[in-house]
Amino acid sequence: MKNKITQNLGFFLLFFSIITTLFFLGAIIYFISVNGLKVINWEFLTQVPRKGMTEGGIAPAIVGTFYLTFGAILFSLPLGLACAIYLCEYSPKSYVVNIIRMSINNLAGVPSVVFGLFGLTVFVKFFGFGVSILSGSLTLGIMVLPQIISASQEALLAVPQSYREASLALGATHWQTTKKMVVPAALPGILTGVILSIGRVAGETAPILFTAATYYTRGYPDSVFSEVMALPYHIYALMTEGTHPEKQTEIAYGCSLVLLILVLLVSTLAIVLRQRQRGEL
Amino acid sequence: MNNEVKIKAKNVNFYYGNKQVLENIDLEFYQNRVSALIGPSGCGKSTFIRLFNRMNDLISNTRMEGKIYLDNIDINGKNVDVVKIRRLVGMVFQKPNPFPKTIYENVSYGLEVNGIKDKKSIEEKVIESLDRAALWREVKDRLHDSALGLSGGQQQRLCIARCLAVEPEVILFDEPCASLDPISTRSIEELILELKKYYTIVIVTHNMQQAARISDFTAFLYLGELIEFGPTEKLFTVPKEKTTEEYLTGKFG
Amino acid sequence: MKFTIRAGVVKENIYKWVFAVSAFASLLFLVGITITLFIEGLPIFKEVGFFDLLFGKLWYPTYDPADFGIFPLIMGTVWVTVGALVVCVILGVGSALYINELAGKKQRAILKPMIEILAAIPSIVYGFFGMVIVAPFIQNLLGLPTGLCAFTGSLILGIMALPTVCSIAEDALSFVPKSFREASLALGANRWQTMVRVVIPAAGSGISTAIILGMSRAVGETMTVLMVTGGAAVIPHSFFDPVRPMTSTIAAEMGEAVMGGAHYHALFAIGLILFLITFIFNVIAETISRKYRLKLGLSG
Numbered sequence A: 001m002k003n004k005i006t007q008n009l010g011f012f013l014l015f016f017s018i019i020t021t022l023f024f025l026g027a028i029i030y031f032i033s034v035n036g037l038k039v040i041n042w043e044f045l046t047q048v049p050r051k052g053m054t055e056g057g058i059a060p061a062i063v064g065t066f067y068l069t070f071g072a073i074l075f076s077l078p079l080g081l082a083c084a085i086y087l088c089e090y091s092p093k094s095y096v097v098n099i100i101r102m103s104i105n106n107l108a109g110v111p112s113v114v115f116g117l118f119g120l121t122v123f124v125k126f127f128g129f130g131v132s133i134l135s136g137s138l139t140l141g142i143m144v145l146p147q148i149i150s151a152s153q154e155a156l157l158a159v160p161q162s163y164r165e166a167s168l169a170l171g172a173t174h175w176q177t178t179k180k181m182v183v184p185a186a187l188p189g190i191l192t193g194v195i196l197s198i199g200r201v202a203g204e205t206a207p208i209l210f211t212a213a214t215y216y217t218r219g220y221p222d223s224v225f226s227e228v229m230a231l232p233y234h235i236y237a238l239m240t241e242g243t244h245p246e247k248q249t250e251i252a253y254g255c256s257l258v259l260l261i262l263v264l265l266v267s268t269l270a271i272v273l274r275q276r277q278r279g280e281l
Numbered sequence B: 001m002n003n004e005v006k007i008k009a010k011n012v013n014f015y016y017g018n019k020q021v022l023e024n025i026d027l028e029f030y031q032n033r034v035s036a037l038i039g040p041s042g043c044g045k046s047t048f049i050r051l052f053n054r055m056n057d058l059i060s061n062t063r064m065e066g067k068i069y070l071d072n073i074d075i076n077g078k079n080v081d082v083v084k085i086r087r088l089v090g091m092v093f094q095k096p097n098p099f100p101k102t103i104y105e106n107v108s109y110g111l112e113v114n115g116i117k118d119k120k121s122i123e124e125k126v127i128e129s130l131d132r133a134a135l136w137r138e139v140k141d142r143l144h145d146s147a148l149g150l151s152g153g154q155q156q157r158l159c160i161a162r163c164l165a166v167e168p169e170v171i172l173f174d175e176p177c178a179s180l181d182p183i184s185t186r187s188i189e190e191l192i193l194e195l196k197k198y199y200t201i202v203i204v205t206h207n208m209q210q211a212a213r214i215s216d217f218t219a220f221l222y223l224g225e226l227i228e229f230g231p232t233e234k235l236f237t238v239p240k241e242k243t244t245e246e247y248l249t250g251k252f253g
Numbered sequence C: 001m002k003f004t005i006r007a008g009v010v011k012e013n014i015y016k017w018v019f020a021v022s023a024f025a026s027l028l029f030l031v032g033i034t035i036t037l038f039i040e041g042l043p044i045f046k047e048v049g050f051f052d053l054l055f056g057k058l059w060y061p062t063y064d065p066a067d068f069g070i071f072p073l074i075m076g077t078v079w080v081t082v083g084a085l086v087v088c089v090i091l092g093v094g095s096a097l098y099i100n101e102l103a104g105k106k107q108r109a110i111l112k113p114m115i116e117i118l119a120a121i122p123s124i125v126y127g128f129f130g131m132v133i134v135a136p137f138i139q140n141l142l143g144l145p146t147g148l149c150a151f152t153g154s155l156i157l158g159i160m161a162l163p164t165v166c167s168i169a170e171d172a173l174s175f176v177p178k179s180f181r182e183a184s185l186a187l188g189a190n191r192w193q194t195m196v197r198v199v200i201p202a203a204g205s206g207i208s209t210a211i212i213l214g215m216s217r218a219v220g221e222t223m224t225v226l227m228v229t230g231g232a233a234v235i236p237h238s239f240f241d242p243v244r245p246m247t248s249t250i251a252a253e254m255g256e257a258v259m260g261g262a263h264y265h266a267l268f269a270i271g272l273i274l275f276l277i278t279f280i281f282n283v284i285a286e287t288i289s290r291k292y293r294l295k296l297g298l299s300g
């Protein structure tokens, strides 16, 4: 009897954990949505900010986030895919694999603000790119590199060995097999990983604090060397700078909702895609 | 009828790590003949035929001793390009493994990787190969559908067509009918008999009736050793070795 | 002759080398980060002294003369991380257990994506939510002078690190062979006893890995703590004091620090310490998980 009570109590605790977790998820989405919807309209999404950030829209921040994300993926996807191809298709010696795997794991654990410091020193100062889209994209790209590599690796490993054997047996070279057979077969999985990374990059703030982001630009960036506004940084700036806290909080709600929708759409898409792929295999 | 040697294995030993799975095998396969390899599961049949297109190169931590000759050339020789060997020695695997592409692309793949660019000649070759593999009539209206939608037997014939397209001189079959129903098996057997006019064929099979039906020569492998090799008729009716007889009469395996 | 090497081989070797070099990019960046932090961080160690920097109790980087004692910042990180750990271990491991042991197939199919969505929410949104909703709520509820304090920070940070802990722990739990559970149940233990005495110990190292990685995540998190913990660079005495963890110090002050000045170097020194801490956490987690994989007979 006592056992039964302990069990019920224990199970209740577990139930409580999951419910609390879901409660927070619900609360975040609820509060941001309800308050954000009040300010979001066509003008908000398409206009530049006016009157010291208290009116107008957030279009430059949306555009900036788009550029930064695009740049980061452009940099990290080829590099990450190449790394994954090397690890999965060229079967290097095990100590090489270990070194690379350790580097990837540790890079994945580096705090995001430290990437910001690295980007500041190397891209902004050393290479002289300044605070710019270029510096920010490269910094973000390095940050998501481990994620891109793991996703690509997973996708490549899921390609059945029999495809490789069949291709090689037809007299395809190793490279032809990789390019024409393995990578195309792994592409859906790689894409899913990339989509997840997009969500991560779009929402990151700390790496772009010192490398790309600025509080206010009059218009849109005109080159990769321009500073940009970005959605996540804009939220931060609205909450910590300026002189009209109330007005700014409203706009920050709008910004958060836009960012949240963006990120959630992207990750839901990835989750759905992945479940489809798993179902197929 | 004189038998011209196409492939020759000389003193072949093979190891996975420290485990020896082939011992001192000497064997010849003849041009335009079907040679069957029989033997109980795990005796090294697959390992053995995968030596002829150097498929075992893909498995790390393996070692081969001895020589394999194709047209009297040592295929493991220093200046030999493994890719060219694989173009001359085609392989059909135990489980049908069409690429996740369309039927057409499955066959054209081998042509493209072999550097053929002309669309017209690729198309002709695709049709010819599908025809030779006795598949053309069944798929001619769905060439651009996914190959994964075909039945098992059709998939295996597609794999054969894919293999024929690159014009190999030798075709290795590793239990091509193992996962197929009797009707599909029948059609593949007929196909092999037809193909022997043009190619040298080596087939691994578990099924002794199959070996008897289609092969000219049979080799019996047991525990990594070649026990007996000879014309199929002789080996099945008057085996020289006791082990062969026991295996054929179903005493083990 | 028909077998000899093709001309294309050289080209393919070039591809191979391109891939090999790309594969080392992660190592390059990791080393680059280390070097950068050392070069930019070490000057302040020389100037202030190793001991005074690490254990100095005053952080007044902009005063004249300035004080560069990062002990209050370290303590800020410690308090917030410990708090977050309590939240994310209880809720994260609890949720993982629920998903793996109690939830049916249908529930699991919904709950797992939910956890992933929680992981996808950007830290700035957590920070914003903590600042405008949670902090005022806690301030009113507990009658505090400000809701922006270590407690709120811990709570939000814990929720943020929860998905990391939950999904890794869940993986570990799902690796526990069914036969373990069946054996225990067959001996007459009930499900709860089986879970506590058999399943959790069997997944123990996986769960520890999860906790360490969650902790690493909490230590390194920046924007949330920057917005929610109140930002006072003093040694906290209770969970309801405002604190200024290391990450938020860097984020908040880098903008005003003069490039190449003592303050600038001090911020890099903080970055270096953070980097080393998370590095150690990761090495520990990796070691545990490798042993664990060996034990289960899974490959590297």
Ligand SMILES: Nc1ncnc2c1ncn2[C@@H]1O[C@H](COP(=O)(O)OP(=O)(O)OP(=O)(O)O)[C@@H](O)[C@H]1O
Binding pocket: B016, B021, B039, B040, B041, B042, B043, B044, B045, B046, B047, B048, B059, B206
């Ligand atoms: N990749 C490998 N690594 C280690 N050992 C292997 C490997 N592949 C096969 N073996 C072993 O080598 C031996 C021969 O295997 P092989 O696949 O050649 O046998 P087989 O005659 O084709 O059997 P089957 O009729 O079941 O296909 C077996 O004992 C098998 O366990």
Ligand SMILES: [Mg+2]
Binding pocket: B045, B046, B047, B174
């Ligand atoms: Mg076999």
